[in-house]
Amino acid sequence: MIKKLACRMCLSNNIVMNGCTSGGRQKYHCKDCGCYRTLKTTQYYDEERKEEILKTYKERASLRGIRRIYGVSMPSVLRWLKKKSQA
Numbered sequence: 001m002i003k004k005l006a007c008r009m010c011l012s013n014n015i016v017m018n019g020c021t022s023g024g025r026q027k028y029h030c031k032d033c034g035c036y037r038t039l040k041t042t043q044y045y046d047e048e049r050k051e052e053i054l055k056t057y058k059e060r061a062s063l064r065g066i067r068r069i070y071g072v073s074m075p076s077v078l079r080w081l082k083k084k085s086q087a
């Protein structure tokens with residue numbers, strides 16, 4: 001899975017994941033500006049991930065199951081579904 005993440009300081013994509021904080025937040029190290037930061041959002045889903053979640057939802061899982069598996073909130077999934085059906 002390709003993550004489209006960017007450094008919060010310089011917006012470079014040249015970042016590497018650097019473990020998690022004790023609070024479970026993902027940390028990264030930016031190779032361009034050299035900073036160590038936590039990712040701003042812990043609830044980040046790229047398109048690929050959304051597709052995967054929606055596919056899982058259609059195949060068998062309930063929204064409750066989705067939440068358990070992916071930790072994504074129900075309103076988010078419903079929003080994606082709505083967006084998809086309009087496209």
Ligand SMILES: [Zn+2]
Pocket residue numbers: 007008009010011012030031032033034035
């Ligand atoms: Zn940077």
